[in-house]
Amino acid sequence: MRASDLLKSRPEGLFCPPGDFFIDPVRPVGRALITHGHSDHARSGHRSVLATRQTLDIMGLRYGEDFAGTTQAAVLGETIDINGVSVTFHPAGHVLGSAQIAVEHQGMRIVASGDYKRQKDATCQPFEPVPCDVFITEATFGLPVFRHPPDSAEIGRLLKSAAQFPERSHLVGAYALGKAQRVMRLLRDAGYDRPVYIHGALAKLSEYYQSQGIDLGALQPATVESGSKADFAGAIVVGPPAAFADRWARRFADPISCFASGWMRIRQRAKQGGVELPLIISDHGDWDELTETIKETGAGEVWVTHGREEALVRWCELEGIAARPLHLVGYEDEGD
Amino acid sequence: MNRFAELLDRLVLTPSRNSKLTLLTDYFRSVEDPDRGLALAAITGDLSIAAVKPAMLRALVTERMDPVLFGYSYDYVGDLAETVSLVWPQPAGQIANHAPTLAEVVGKLQAASRSDGPKVLARLLDSASISARFAIIKLVTGGLRIGVSARLAKQALADLGQVDVAEIEELWHGLTPPYSELFAWLEGRAEKPRSAALALFRPVMLSNAVDDGDLEKLDPADYAAEWKWDGIRVQAVCEGGIRRLYSRTGDDVAGAFPDLAAAMDFEAALDGELLVGDPREATGTFSDLQQRLNRKSVSQKIQQQYPAFMRCYDALQINGEDLRALSFAERRTRLETFVGSLDPSRFDLSPLVEYPDWEALERLRQAPPHPVIEGVMLKRWDSPYLAGRPKGPWFKWKRDPHTVDAVLMYAQRGHGKRSSFYSDYTFGVWAGPEGAEELVPVGKAYFGFTDEELRQIDKYVRDNTIERFGPVRSVRADRKNGLVLEVAFEGLNRSTRHKSGVAMRFPRISRLRWDKPAAEADRIETLQALLDS
Numbered sequence: 001m002r003a004s005d006l007l008k009s010r011p012e013g014l015f016c017p018p019g020d021f022f023i024d025p026v027r028p029v030g031r032a033l034i035t036h037g038h039s040d041h042a043r044s045g046h047r048s049v050l051a052t053r054q055t056l057d058i059m060g061l062r063y064g065e066d067f068a069g070t071t072q073a074a075v076l077g078e079t080i081d082i083n084g085v086s087v088t089f090h091p092a093g094h095v096l097g098s099a100q101i102a103v104e105h106q107g108m109r110i111v112a113s114g115d116y117k118r119q120k121d122a123t124c125q126p127f128e129p130v131p132c133d134v135f136i137t138e139a140t141f142g143l144p145v146f147r148h149p150p151d152s153a154e155i156g157r158l159l160k161s162a163a164q165f166p167e168r169s170h171l172v173g174a175y176a177l178g179k180a181q182r183v184m185r186l187l188r189d190a191g192y193d194r195p196v197y198i199h200g201a202l203a204k205l206s207e208y209y210q211s212q213g214i215d216l217g218a219l220q221p222a223t224v225e226s227g228s229k230a231d232f233a234g235a236i237v238v239g240p241p242a243a244f245a246d247r248w249a250r251r252f253a254d255p256i257s258c259f260a261s262g263w264m265r266i267r268q269r270a271k272q273g274g275v276e277l278p279l280i281i282s283d284h285g286d287w288d289e290l291t292e293t294i295k296e297t298g299a300g301e302v303w304v305t306h307g308r309e310e311a312l313v314r315w316c317e318l319e320g321i322a323a324r325p326l327h328l329v330g331y332e333d334e335g336d
Numbered sequence: 337m338n339r340f341a342e343l344l345d346r347l348v349l350t351p352s353r354n355s356k357l358t359l360l361t362d363y364f365r366s367v368e369d370p371d372r373g374l375a376l377a378a379i380t381g382d383l384s385i386a387a388v389k390p391a392m393l394r395a396l397v398t399e400r401m402d403p404v405l406f407g408y409s410y411d412y413v414g415d416l417a418e419t420v421s422l423v424w425p426q427p428a429g430q431i432a433n434h435a436p437t438l439a440e441v442v443g444k445l446q447a448a449s450r451s452d453g454p455k456v457l458a459r460l461l462d463s464a465s466i467s468a469r470f471a472i473i474k475l476v477t478g479g480l481r482i483g484v485s486a487r488l489a490k491q492a493l494a495d496l497g498q499v500d501v502a503e504i505e506e507l508w509h510g511l512t513p514p515y516s517e518l519f520a521w522l523e524g525r526a527e528k529p530r531s532a533a534l535a536l537f538r539p540v541m542l543s544n545a546v547d548d549g550d551l552e553k554l555d556p557a558d559y560a561a562e563w564k565w566d567g568i569r570v571q572a573v574c575e576g577g578i579r580r581l582y583s584r585t586g587d588d589v590a591g592a593f594p595d596l597a598a599a600m601d602f603e604a605a606l607d608g609e610l611l612v613g614d615p616r617e618a619t620g621t622f623s624d625l626q627q628r629l630n631r632k633s634v635s636q637k638i639q640q641q642y643p644a645f646m647r648c649y650d651a652l653q654i655n656g657e658d659l660r661a662l663s664f665a666e667r668r669t670r671l672e673t674f675v676g677s678l679d680p681s682r683f684d685l686s687p688l689v690e691y692p693d694w695e696a697l698e699r700l701r702q703a704p705p706h707p708v709i710e711g712v713m714l715k716r717w718d719s720p721y722l723a724g725r726p727k728g729p730w731f732k733w734k735r736d737p738h739t740v741d742a743v744l745m746y747a748q749r750g751h752g753k754r755s756s757f758y759s760d761y762t763f764g765v766w767a768g769p770e771g772a773e774e775l776v777p778v779g780k781a782y783f784g785f786t787d788e789e790l791r792q793i794d795k796y797v798r799d800n801t802i803e804r805f806g807p808v809r810s811v812r813a814d815r816k817n818g819l820v821l822e823v824a825f826e827g828l829n830r831s832t833r834h835k836s837g838v839a840m841r842f843p844r845i846s847r848l849r850w851d852k853p854a855a856e857a858d859r860i861e862t863l864q865a866l867l868d869s
Contacts, residue, residue, distance in 0.1 A: 144401070145409045145422040147466060157342070164362055165355065245749060245807075249756045257755055265422065266413055267348065272806065274755045276349050311408045318402060 001106040003134045003301060006085075009328055014112060014136075018105055019085030021050075023112050026330030033074075033087065035114025036098035037062070037177055040332045050074050050082075052089060054097025054212065058177065061204050074099070076125070092116040093127035094283050095178030096209060102130050110134040111297065117282065118289040119151060122189065123182050123214050127293070135299035136326060139307030140284040140336060141262050148262055148286040154279045155186040158258060161277055162236060169232040169252040170277070173241030173259040175335070176201050178283050180238050181209045183260050184216040186281070187236065197222035197232065199239030199248070222251075229253045245274075262286065262336045284336050291315060306331040339367055340375045340438045341467035344474070347482045351751040356484060360492035364519070371438040373514025376493070378475060380486035381587075383513060385445045388457060388476040390416050396458050400425050417477055420461075421470035427462050436463055439514075441472055487585045497522030502539040502723040505586050509536045535578035537586040538605055538652050538660070539723035540571060543713060543730035550731065551694050559714040560664065561689040561697055564732055565647055566622050566710040566827075567609040568629075572646055573653075574600050581610075592634060596644040599682035604674060607650035607721075608686065611708065612642040615684035619647075621707050622841075623829050648675050649686040649713075652721055660721040664729075667721065701733060710826065711735045737824040738866060739846060740765065741857045743775055744819040747797040749807040750782065757790055758797040758809060761845065763821050767836070767860040775813055776836040776860060781823060784844030793819070793848070818854030822847040828866050838863050 007016050013025035021031040028045035035041055035051075037058030042051070044063040049056065053073040060067060074080065074089040076099065081087075089099040092114055100113040111132040118127055141148075162170050174180040180202050187196060195218040198206060203221065210216055222237050233253040243249065244257055259275045262282030270278040285293065290312060294302055302323040304312045309325035316323030343363045350356050364372050377383035397420050398406055406423060413419040436444075441460055448456040457476060461469050474480050487501075490508065494501040499522065507529060511518055520526035569584040579600045581590040590597040593610065612628055613620035620642060627642045628634065651671040652660050659667050668688075675685050689712060691697040701712050711734035719729030742763035750759035760782040764775035785793065796811075796819055803810040812818065824846040831839035838860075 143409050143412055144405050145413055145419060147422060149466070161346075164358060245756060247756060255755075267345075267418060268414060270349055274749060274751050274807070276351070277346070278349070308408070308412070311405055314402070314404055314408070 001108045003108055003110055006105050006108050007103060007110050007112070007134075007136075009326055011329065013330070014326075014328060016085060016103055019082045019087070019103070021082055021085075021087075023101055023103075024114065024331075031082075032068075033101055034059070035092065035101060035112070036094055038095070038115070038175075038335065040330065040335065041114060044068065048072065050080070050087075052076065052097045052099050055099070057208060058097060058205070061208060088130075090128045090130050091125035093118065093121060093124060096124045096181070096212065096214070098124060100127075100130060102132065108133055110136065111299075112136045113138065113293075115140070115284055116293070117285045118293065119148060119282075119285075121151075121182055121283075122185050123178070123209060129293065129296040131298050133299060134301045134303060135294060135297045136303045136305060137290060137294060137312070138284065139290065139304045139309050139312045140334075141282065141286050142290060142304065142308040142312040144287045144311065146262060146265055146286045147288065148265070148282050149280055151182075151186055151281045152190065154260075154281050155183070155190050158236070158277065158279055159187075159190060159192060161256065161258075162234065165256060166234045168254045168256050169235045169237055171244050171249060171252060171255045171257050172236060172238045172279070173244050173257070173261075173275075174238055174281075175283075176240050177205050179260055179281065179336075180240075181206055181214065181216060182283070183238055183279075183281065184219070185214060188215065188217045192236070193217065194236075195220045197235050197237040199237070199243050201240050201243070202238060241273075263334075282336050294321065295319075337436050337438050337441055337468040337471065338465060339363065340371065340378075341465070341471035343375065344471050344480060344482055345467055347484055351483075353488065356488060357492050357495055360484070360489060361496045364492065364496050369516045369519060370514030373516060373519065374438050374442050376489060376515060377513035378480060379482070379484055379489045383442065383475070385442065385475055386448070386450070386453060387478050388453065390477065392454055393417075393420055393473065393477070396420075396454055396461075397424060417473040418470060421466055421473055424461050424469055434463070435465065435468065436460065441475070445476060485585065486587060493518070493522060497524075500724075503528075505537060505539045506723075507536075508586055509580070509588075535573045535575040535580045537571060537573070537580070537582045539586075540569065540584050540607065541650075541721050541723065541730060542584075542725040543732040544725060544727055546714070546731045546733040554714075556691065556693055556697070558718070559716055559731075560668070561691055562649060562686050562713045562715070563689060563704060563706075563709045564711040564713045564734065565609040565611060565619075565686065566708050567611040567625060567647070569607075570610045570646060571605060571607055571652075572596075572600055573605040574602050575605075576603075592628070592631060593644045594634060595639045596646060596682055599679045602674075602678060603655050604651060605653040606646070606648050606671070606675075606683075607652060608646045608648035610644055610646055612644055614643060614681055615645050615647065616680055619706060619708055622827065625708075626829070643681070645682045645684065647684055647686045650721060662720065663718045664715050664721075665717045697733075701735060704735065709735075737826055737846075738828075739822050739824045740778075740862060741820050741849060741852060742778060742823050743813045743854050743857045744793075744797075744811050744821055745775055745777055745813050747793070747809050747811055754790075757794045759790055759794070761793070761821065763823060764813070764836075765858045765860050765863065766855075773815065773855075773859075777834070778836045778838060778860070778863060779823065779825070779840040779843040781821075781843045781845050784824070784846055785848070789845075789848055813854060815855040816853075818857075820849035820852040820854060820857050821845050822849055828863060830867060836860060836863075838867060 012027045014023040022029045023033045024041040025032050030047045032046040033050045037055045042059050044067040047069040049068040050072045079086050079088045086104040088102045092098040092100045094115040102111045109132045111130050174183050256276045258277040260279040260281040263269045264278030264280045303326035305326045313323045409423050410419045490504045491501050517529040521528050571582040573580045580588050583589050612624050714731040716729040745764045746762040747758035748760040762780045764777040766773045767776045768774050800812040801809045825840040825843040827841045829839045
């Protein structure tokens with residue numbers, strides 16, 4: 001069977017004709033397999049959804065319990081038959097509940113990795129390389145300039161700055177699902193035991209992480225009622241990045257704006273966003289992780305999606321691996 | 337090296353002056369000699385390392401990686417130093433077990449010959465982390481561009497040692513990197529270094545602006561008046577054959593004014609204003625002076641077209657005698673005699689302005705005889721020459737600023753603690769024929785308003801946004817709608833870069849004209865008339 005007959009790109013998303021299902025469709029479809037809970041991958045309104053338990057829970061928290069007609073929980077490593085096509089979910093190391101989806105039919109195995117990273121992350125299961133014929137990789141950070149440093153060193157810089165400027169509050173911009181909880185967890189691992197103040201948009205998801213046994217320590221809402229300007233002096237506050245450019249941020253004492261993202265590797269990015277303390281903490285693999293992973297899967301062919309496809313395709317050519325960009329619409333290639 | 341690299345990374349993104357000082361003093365406190373002194377020299381521009389050309393850097397990196405991938409990377413990042421620091425491949429099988437110190441890096445770079453310079457650089461980059469690679473490349477390509485002036489670095493030293501920054505300025509030019517004796521003194525471990533070096537910078541005396549009600553308390557008979565020339569404050573110092581032309585912050589700018597420096601054949605330290613033209617005939621305008629500023633090299637043609645000269649107004653030392661403790665009257669007498677002996681095409685005296693009372697001086701101030709005059713200076717006859725800005729002996733009484741009523745067009749988010757406010761404003765005036773007027777931007781201002789006014793403008797911007805481009809919002813502004821801002825500015829220059837053809841000097845918001853309809857804001861012709869006058 002040809003790979004392009006097993007999975008092909010359609011306006012709704014990646015489609016499997018023999019299995020009659022979509023992976024991460026961006027429009028409502030009959031049957032959707034979903035890699036993880038970020039909103040550009042996990043949309044509401046499908047007739048049936050197959051995803052890990054945690055991804056289903058997260059979708060429920062975001063869209064309400066009736067986000068799909070029916071749901072089925074996929075157990076990592078267990079193979080499910082869908083219209084004669086074998087489907088297996090494997091951990092992707094991106095955020096809590098994230099999975100790669102291996103699709104196999106008549107001797108052809110394709111792994112759709114969704115979003116993934118290889119750096120260790122205490123808030124989700126680590127990525128597991130799956131041997132395959134075709135590997136579909138993301139390319140958010142698909143340029144040799146993206147080299148993520150160890151996350152513990154980045155958190156170290158945050159804590160150093162907090163000690164250096166005890167009269168100011170540190171506002172850490174971090175995406176509400178995954179990054180925010182990872183930052184909190186990293187703070188705890190670094191021995192920070194003061195309460196972390198959080199924006200309201202983070203509350204439900206952080207609570208869910210805690211219920212899944214991921215200890216984030218004491219979290220307090222960053223509301224004006226819970227503290228005056230002076231109380232937030234020296235505090236670490238975590239919230240979605242958009243909130244920091246907003247009036248919400250005015251309640252804090254002389255804030256230092258920090259942003260936890262792989263984009264912070266580029267100084268101009270930090271500068272344009274008015275970020276004073278960039279923290280290079282990413283939930284997507286950097287250049288070395290992407291290229292190592294491609295090698296590890298042993299795939300003879302690579303399809304590259306959202307991000308900087310051309311550089312990764314070029315790298316594959318130099319390595320003698322067949323590669324092409326896979327144009328899928330509707331995914332953020334700037335998220336992290 | 338890593339700590340220096342981290343310091344640079346923080347400084348470049350830190351807008352607030354106080355926070356920069358904290359970062360610098362913490363660095364000087366926690367890093368040992370000689371690294372901290374070399375870092376200081378790198379920041380103040382006193383570290384000499386043979387420069388590496390961008391083309392060489394590019395060649396080094398493309399020998400080590402696929403040029404196509406490098407091309408994609410450079411296109412994306414846009415800055416060569418940063419791109420190279422990120423993509424530089426760690427040599428295979430070689431794990432750096434020792435991060436080089438700043439002293440090692442500087443030592444190797446300074447010892448490298450012209451021919452093996454690139455190889456030495458490549459080996460250093462092999463052994464360094466990403467941030468350190470960036471810092472190394474910045475050192476060898478010249479110019480850190482981190483938004484820290486030499487003056488600010490010296491202020492951080494002053495904070496470290498709890499001394500007056502004037503003391504550091506005075507010592508500075510007698511010291512060399514890595515400044516170990518300076519740090520020893522600042523940390524109380526040694527005596528203040530004594531400098532035997534010649535032609536040192538003397539900290540300058542600065543004036544205070546005349547405030548409402550100041551003059552009525554003063555007796556005109558106690559004060560000499562001079563025109564306030566809108567040039568560059570300089571201190572020309574010659575001692576034992578050493579010639580220095582210092583800016584007011586103590587940087588030697590003689591290299592940019594070789595024509596003036598060549599005429600400095602005396603033994604003295606003179607204070608005055610650098611201007612262009614021939615003082616016996618005509619003094620150039622500020623636009624003329626600008627032709628001589630911010631140039632790496634000065635061509636003969638520019639030197640002839642815009643010759644630099646110094647208009648002297650004080651003498652700190654003449655023939656080895658320190659005059660600073662004498663009265664202004666006495667120093668002035670010595671200065672007059674001394675300047676008479678200098679090359680008259682390069683040095684003249686700033687004339688005193690005769691005036692019987694404040695009203696007469698006010699009339700002169702409002703109608704000065706030359707466009708490059710921006711007001712008058714008042715100097716107490718009996719005042720000694722004091723470093724810094726003592727209140728009382730010297731006043732500047734500037735010409736009233738020009739104002740124009742302009743309409744707010746775009747607002748941009750501020751930085752640091754203003755990052756949640758739209759605090760940088762681009763404003764325009766009307767142009768075009770009647771019935772088809774449009775706004776043309778004439779300037780940008782980000783201060784002059786109170787915190788309360790900032791909140792009001794911010795709300796106005798948010799309520800009247802018509803388009804957004806990243807951090808910039810376009811604000812509704814037409815004949816019927818718009819916020820009129822009274823903008824004060826010091827002067828106008830012709831500009832080919834701005835659509836309006838004019839560029840404002842030192843614009844700031846002086847009043848919010850909530851009461852004024854947008855259609856009644858000024859027209860471009862009002863500004864053009866100022867240009868021609």
